[in-house]
Amino acid sequence: MKPVRRLNAELDERLGTQSFLTSAFDHIFPDNWSFMLGEVAFYCFILLVVTGVYLTMFFDPSDTQVVYHGTYGPLRGQSMSMAYESTVRLSLDVKAGLLFRQVHHWAADLFLAAICLHLMRIFFSGAFRKPRDINWMVGVTLLLVSLFVGFTGYSLPDDLLSGLGLRIAYSIAESVPVIGGWLTSLFFGGQFPSDQLTHRLFIAHVLLGPGIIAALLAVHLSVLWRQKHTQFPGPGRSDKRLVGSQLWPTYAARSLSLLCAVAGTVALLGGLAQINPIWLYGPYTPESASAAAQPDWYILWLEGSLRLLPGLRVHLWGYEISEVFWAAVFIPLACFALMYAYPALERWWTGDRFSHNVLDRPRDRPGRTALGVAAVTAALVLTVAGAQDVLAEYLQVSQPPVTYALRGLVILLPALTGVTAWKICRDLRAPKPVEMGEEPQGKSAEAKPSPWRYLPDRARWEPGPEAEQPAARTGLRGWVAAAAGATGGLVVGLAAGRRRRPPPPDPDAGTVVDERVPEERSP
Amino acid sequence: MDRQTGLMQELTPKERRANRVVLACFGLAALAAVGFIVVYWAAGTDMAALGGTVGACFLLLAAGLGHWSHELMPEGPFEEEYPTLRSPATEEAETLATLDRGGIARRRALLGALGVVGAALGAGAVSTLRSLGPSPESLVHTPWRGGRLAVTPEGDVVRASDVPVNSVVSIFPQGFTTAPDAQALLIRLPPGLNRPLPGRASWAPDGFVCYSKVCSHAGCPVNLYNREKHQMQCPCHQSTFDVLRGAEVLFGPAGAPLVQLPLAITADGLIRSTGDFSGPPGPVFWHKYR
Numbered sequence: 001m002k003p004v005r006r007l008n009a010e011l012d013e014r015l016g017t018q019s020f021l022t023s024a025f026d027h028i029f030p031d032n033w034s035f036m037l038g039e040v041a042f043y044c045f046i047l048l049v050v051t052g053v054y055l056t057m058f059f060d061p062s063d064t065q066v067v068y069h070g071t072y073g074p075l076r077g078q079s080m081s082m083a084y085e086s087t088v089r090l091s092l093d094v095k096a097g098l099l100f101r102q103v104h105h106w107a108a109d110l111f112l113a114a115i116c117l118h119l120m121r122i123f124f125s126g127a128f129r130k131p132r133d134i135n136w137m138v139g140v141t142l143l144l145v146s147l148f149v150g151f152t153g154y155s156l157p158d159d160l161l162s163g164l165g166l167r168i169a170y171s172i173a174e175s176v177p178v179i180g181g182w183l184t185s186l187f188f189g190g191q192f193p194s195d196q197l198t199h200r201l202f203i204a205h206v207l208l209g210p211g212i213i214a215a216l217l218a219v220h221l222s223v224l225w226r227q228k229h230t231q232f233p234g235p236g237r238s239d240k241r242l243v244g245s246q247l248w249p250t251y252a253a254r255s256l257s258l259l260c261a262v263a264g265t266v267a268l269l270g271g272l273a274q275i276n277p278i279w280l281y282g283p284y285t286p287e288s289a290s291a292a293a294q295p296d297w298y299i300l301w302l303e304g305s306l307r308l309l310p311g312l313r314v315h316l317w318g319y320e321i322s323e324v325f326w327a328a329v330f331i332p333l334a335c336f337a338l339m340y341a342y343p344a345l346e347r348w349w350t351g352d353r354f355s356h357n358v359l360d361r362p363r364d365r366p367g368r369t370a371l372g373v374a375a376v377t378a379a380l381v382l383t384v385a386g387a388q389d390v391l392a393e394y395l396q397v398s399q400p401p402v403t404y405a406l407r408g409l410v411i412l413l414p415a416l417t418g419v420t421a422w423k424i425c426r427d428l429r430a431p432k433p434v435e436m437g438e439e440p441q442g443k444s445a446e447a448k449p450s451p452w453r454y455l456p457d458r459a460r461w462e463p464g465p466e467a468e469q470p471a472a473r474t475g476l477r478g479w480v481a482a483a484a485g486a487t488g489g490l491v492v493g494l495a496a497g498r499r500r501r502p503p504p505p506d507p508d509a510g511t512v513v514d515e516r517v518p519e520e521r522s523p
Numbered sequence: 524m525d526r527q528t529g530l531m532q533e534l535t536p537k538e539r540r541a542n543r544v545v546l547a548c549f550g551l552a553a554l555a556a557v558g559f560i561v562v563y564w565a566a567g568t569d570m571a572a573l574g575g576t577v578g579a580c581f582l583l584l585a586a587g588l589g590h591w592s593h594e595l596m597p598e599g600p601f602e603e604e605y606p607t608l609r610s611p612a613t614e615e616a617e618t619l620a621t622l623d624r625g626g627i628a629r630r631r632a633l634l635g636a637l638g639v640v641g642a643a644l645g646a647g648a649v650s651t652l653r654s655l656g657p658s659p660e661s662l663v664h665t666p667w668r669g670g671r672l673a674v675t676p677e678g679d680v681v682r683a684s685d686v687p688v689n690s691v692v693s694i695f696p697q698g699f700t701t702a703p704d705a706q707a708l709l710i711r712l713p714p715g716l717n718r719p720l721p722g723r724a725s726w727a728p729d730g731f732v733c734y735s736k737v738c739s740h741a742g743c744p745v746n747l748y749n750r751e752k753h754q755m756q757c758p759c760h761q762s763t764f765d766v767l768r769g770a771e772v773l774f775g776p777a778g779a780p781l782v783q784l785p786l787a788i789t790a791d792g793l794i795r796s797t798g799d800f801s802g803p804p805g806p807v808f809w810h811k812y813r
Binding site for chain 2: 026027028095096098099102103131164167168170171172174175176177178179180181182184185186187188189190191192193194196226227228236239240241242243244245246249250251253254256257258259260261263264265267268269270271272285286287288289290291292293303306307308309310311312313318319320321322323324327355357388389399400403
């Protein structure tokens with residue numbers, strides 16, 4: 001303890017840290033697994049910076065053409081850019097270089113996945129409402145920037161696949177009406193493929209993008225710190241009172257544990273699962289292309305949009321608007337505009353101008369939940385459409401029927417899932433009458449009427465008279481059990497043949513969760 | 524040592540057990556990290572061993588920290604008040620008054636001038652972006668000219684007799700094998716199948732047809748050829764073009780056919796073009812035809 005006491009005293013003498021530290025250590029975070037998704041993204045970013053810095057030691061961002069004389073036989077004698085040559089070298093000749101590259105790539109894929117899941121959690125639980133609408137916009141910007149940084153990242157090695165992606169990106173930028181030509185010429189440094197491109201991608205990927213992400217993350221977390229975290233409804237919790245764990249030491253240890261879990265996961269993936277083996281793709285040449293060319297998963301929806309939209313060209317007095325513009329500029333921009341505007345739109349639609357700290361359960365907001373489910377469905381259909389040639393080959397059918405089916409699905413399936421979600425929400429929300437003579441079963445037998453009531457007209461949770469009782473941990477356990485149920489499918493698949501015992505009933509828990517797991521036996 | 528045993532005696536059996544579990548996790552994590560060092564220095568090329576050891580180290584660390592936080596740290600629940608964000612009206616008025624110190628808001632002319640300077644400076648900064656690239660050219664013309672010989676990407680001339688029926692060759696104009704817009708696919712169709720568009724009857728001598736390889740959709744190289752159906756397909760978005768009928772779009776997102784190159788065969792049997800493509804190749808954009 002002595003060095004700690006000494007250091008604390010020295011810092012306090014210079015900075016006066018004690019009151020800040022005590023208040024910071026006491027800062028309370030509510031406990032819920034779904035609040036960890038944003039943290040996963042944050043830790044992915046840290047891992048991306050660490051592994052990325054290591055990669056810059058070996059990567060040469062240059063379009064200068066060289067002839068390969070390295071250790072990998074199949075490429076020997078081929079002409080390629082120094083960017084490609086150095087990526088092959090760092091992958092195959094640098095000790096642990098491939099581990100760092102694969103961990104970096106996996107961490108990027110996980111980063112975007114965590115951002116998307118975090119966004120969905122925020123949306124479905126209504127965490128974007130005032131006062132956090134400001135942080136929602138910061139978050140949407142983070143998603144947008146992260147998509148760009150991800151794209152510039154996998155475009156850097158100048159392999160055949162990334163070259164095709166860049167060629168498409170060039171056409172997309174070029175398709176913007178009026179300014180498209182200037183946009184591409186200035187951004188790409190001339191006609192594609194220009195000799196400036198890798199330099200520019202590199203500085204965008206290693207400085208501009210991460211710098212913007214770091215700055216926005218600082219804002220994102222500062223706003224979170226100032227406003228404190230939202231919480232799900234539960235005893236003792238209200239828009240005024242927050243219940244959870246203290247930052248020090250419990251939450252700090254838990255969060256650090258999550259960082260290690262993320263690091264361990266991407267390290268295992270990077271070591272065991274090959275990703276983007278660019279030495280197999282070969283260097284980019286403008287006249288080459290390979291079939292089954294898919295971008296990383298988070299760009300697939302854009303690829304799907306490009307594949308599904310029919311060729312609608314608009315001719316305006318000798319000027320042209322390309323079909324690519326609608327698929328890859330207009331629709332994505334409209335989606336992001338809708339995302340930015342959503343908190344304001346919902347405020348206008350519901351007339352709810354209050355500030356909220358207690359989250360909605362998705363079922364209590366059928367309209368919003370239905371909209372979210374429909375949007376996620378559309379994004380998933382587009383993502384599948386991004387690999388429609390692979391799907392057709394897998395299904396052993398030709399491409400046109402698959403494409404036409406996907407065109408129909410991208411309209412119909414969101415409508416179907418949206419309506420279904422709406423119906424399920426309404427049914428879950430409706431009070432369930434207990435039939436006469438039937439004994440209430442299980443844990444709910446002793447459950448008292450909730451001290452919480454939902455006031456749809458004023459659209460907010462308000463504590464009833466008993467709300468200030470000492471808090472129990474029922475809500476948390478219910479959600480943990482629900483999470484366990486959701487991952488149950490995976491576990492069952494892995495442990496096929498082994499019977500899972502349902503967890504023992506918890507006498508303290510007031511929430512009834514269906515814990516029956518379908519039994520599966522190997523034949 | 525005394526302090527440690529003293530601490531251990533204060534703990535309940537459950538806590539003592541948790542203590543041992545965390546200790547075991549951290550110990551194994553340290554072992555895994557040492558394993559990583561050994562693997563790295565021994566050979567450093569076995570990705571599974573490298574990733575496995577460092578991954579195991581982090582996951583054990585995660586398990587240890589998680590168990591520690593769960594079993595041996597205060598769990599609460601703790602409470603605190605959410606901050607009241609909206610400030611009292613008096614404070615708000617004070618802030619606004621402070622903002623207007625020195626009557627700043629009334630100095631309209633000065634503020635306006637400041638805005639003008641900002642705008643001018645911003646425009647100056649933006650105009651330096653002009654140096655980033657050349658002025659966008661209209662791509663109406665490619666290096667293909669009448670009489671220019673067709674060569675492979677390696678630069679070898681294409682002899683008509685070397686191209687069997689139903690096979691394809693990627694070609695460039697001689698001397699321009701690095702011009703991406705000039706790339707084209709030379710296809711030798713079985714005789715009599717080609718149904719040329721009006722005015723293009725003479726463009727396909729001996730069943731040789733040639734279309735630009737730059738897709739009219741998003742610019743990928745259209746280099747898949749179906750020799751049974753005589754279709755060209757783009758591998759990026761599957762736009763499919765009818766080689767027998769002026770490369771019209773049969774399927775996919777492309778909004779226009781591929782442009783065709785008029786061909787002729789020289790006296791010594793080499794493939795040459797008789798002019799530029801039937802139009803500017805590649806995707807359409809705002810001022811393409813201007």
